[in-house]
Amino acid sequence: MARTLHIIGGGMAGLAAATEAAGCGMHVIVHEAGRACGGRARSYHDRQLDCRIDNGNHLLLSANTTVFRYLALTGATDTLTGPGAPVFPFADLTEDNRWTLTLSSGKVPWWMFMPHRRVPGMRLAELSSLKKLLSAGEDQTVSECLVPGALTRRLLEPFAISALNTPCETASAALLGAVVRDSLAQGGKACIPWYPKTGLSETFVDPALAHLRIMRAEVRTQSRITGLDIARGRVTALHTGGGDPITLTEEDRVILAVPPQVASSLLAGRVDGFTAPDEAESILNLHFVLQEAPIPTGSFARCGFMGLVGSVAEWVFLRDNILSVTVSAASRFAERDQEELIRTIWHDLRRACDPVLQSPLPANPLRQRPVWEKRATFAATPAQNHLRPGPATSLVNLALAGDWTATGLPSTLEGAMRSGVKAVHTLGLYA
Numbered sequence: 001m002a003r004t005l006h007i008i009g010g011g012m013a014g015l016a017a018a019t020e021a022a023g024c025g026m027h028v029i030v031h032e033a034g035r036a037c038g039g040r041a042r043s044y045h046d047r048q049l050d051c052r053i054d055n056g057n058h059l060l061l062s063a064n065t066t067v068f069r070y071l072a073l074t075g076a077t078d079t080l081t082g083p084g085a086p087v088f089p090f091a092d093l094t095e096d097n098r099w100t101l102t103l104s105s106g107k108v109p110w111w112m113f114m115p116h117r118r119v120p121g122m123r124l125a126e127l128s129s130l131k132k133l134l135s136a137g138e139d140q141t142v143s144e145c146l147v148p149g150a151l152t153r154r155l156l157e158p159f160a161i162s163a164l165n166t167p168c169e170t171a172s173a174a175l176l177g178a179v180v181r182d183s184l185a186q187g188g189k190a191c192i193p194w195y196p197k198t199g200l201s202e203t204f205v206d207p208a209l210a211h212l213r214i215m216r217a218e219v220r221t222q223s224r225i226t227g228l229d230i231a232r233g234r235v236t237a238l239h240t241g242g243g244d245p246i247t248l249t250e251e252d253r254v255i256l257a258v259p260p261q262v263a264s265s266l267l268a269g270r271v272d273g274f275t276a277p278d279e280a281e282s283i284l285n286l287h288f289v290l291q292e293a294p295i296p297t298g299s300f301a302r303c304g305f306m307g308l309v310g311s312v313a314e315w316v317f318l319r320d321n322i323l324s325v326t327v328s329a330a331s332r333f334a335e336r337d338q339e340e341l342i343r344t345i346w347h348d349l350r351r352a353c354d355p356v357l358q359s360p361l362p363a364n365p366l367r368q369r370p371v372w373e374k375r376a377t378f379a380a381t382p383a384q385n386h387l388r389p390g391p392a393t394s395l396v397n398l399a400l401a402g403d404w405t406a407t408g409l410p411s412t413l414e415g416a417m418r419s420g421v422k423a424v425h426t427l428g429l430y431a
């Protein structure tokens with residue numbers, strides 16, 4: 001009988017692990033609890049809006065090399081779109097100002113010396129914030145490293161809150177430093193923004209499933225693993241909640257690629273040294289459907305998205321007749337009156353978008369839909385960062401994966417996929 005690699009969880013970490021392991025000589029089975037794979041990066045038909053949407057806007061940077069490798073392996077690179085250059089349009093609603101940040105492609109940041117390409121009002125002295133982030137200690141927060149000024153308010157704070165999904169006052173400076181090291185510090189070539197042309201599933205899930213079919217890997221949806229049997233320092237069986245447990249041979253391996261609270265419920269107190277982050281942060285995505293597709297102009301047209309400063313939301317994306325905004329670290333808005341929050345965001349959107357659309361937005365959208373992801377990411381604080389485990393466990397045939405494991409990055413697609421690949425290698429499997 002072929003040796004089997006069981007991957008529990010069909011999110012980005014699990015699919016990246018499966019893609020990496022397919023062809024390594026083991027039979028690969030992905031067990032996904034949901035009806036479809038994708039986890040926190042998925043598309044679905046929303047009945048209220050009567051159209052297909054993503055659970056949340058996802059932005060990638062060209063620095064995300066593991067993601068690009070996964071897309072190349074699964075033949076999905078062409079499903080991304082973006083300006084093809086390190087260009088980011090912004091609107092500041094507090095000071096009624098707009099600009100397009102245009103980074104230089106090489107490592108030398110010439111853009112900082114060109115007023116039409118840099119953040120308006122920034123002082124070169126503020127660049128010391130970047131230096132502080134790059135050398136931040138493990139217990140420092142982002143706020144402790146940021147020098148007050150326009151660069152901080154108009155770029156570094158929005159960048160930090162989007163990348164870490166945690167307020168700057170509590171977010172880990174070391175984690176933001178890791179993102180800066182991979183992106184801004186490498187120059188514009190590493191900062192080219194990309195996002196799915198059609199939807200998250202069309203980019204990250206469907207091509208991977210087609211690839212896994214060809215590689216004879218098995219993907220079982222609606223297959224929740226409810227318990228693991230552990231004996232003699234290894235996982236010996238998987239429980240599925242119905243039917244007989246799946247018995248593992250000495251040769252079989254398991255990658256647990258589920259969210260931290262699920263991993264804790266399966267392993268805490270049973271596996272020596274296991275810890276996991278236990279505080280989460282939410283993200284709110286608000287989708288506004290319009291009667292007609294607005295026609296953008298200038299760099300909003302080129303990019304398809306825009307950064308918002310001085311607004312509840314940080315980003316707006318335009319896809320056909322849908323405007324979607326992302327509100328990061330959204331737990332702070334959970335208690336606010338939801339109708340009033342939606343009205344405020346729509347009001348902000350009209351102010352931000354009208355000057356860069358051929359015709360202004362209507363007073364009200366046709367339909368709208370807030371999507372709260374209450375456990376979008378772990379809270380990227382220094383304390384939570386310390387709780388992230390590495391891929392290896394005290395059980396010889398079990399490795400951990402997921403954006404919450406010790407990837408050195410915040411909860412991101414890059415972190416999730418990196419963890420999946422690392423888990424495969426930790427088990428000694430190579431294609």
Ligand SMILES: Cc1cc2nc3c(=O)[nH]c(=O)nc-3n(C[C@H](O)[C@H](O)[C@H](O)COP(=O)(O)OP(=O)(O)OC[C@H]3O[C@@H](n4cnc5c(N)ncnc54)[C@H](O)[C@@H]3O)c2cc1C
Nearest residue numbers: 009011012013033039040056058059225402403412413416
């Ligand atoms: C709204 C939103 C916006 C985001 N924006 C960005 C962005 O712009 N850029 C970026 O890089 N990242 C972004 N992220 C983060 C990114 O989506 C996540 O880091 C990544 O998808 C996490 O993947 P994962 O596989 O680690 O976890 P998950 O996606 O949570 O996957 C775990 C899977 O395990 C399954 N599962 C759970 N329990 C069981 C069980 N018992 N048995 C079997 N299966 C089980 C779940 O159903 C799920 O499919 C965003 C996240 C959200 C929510």
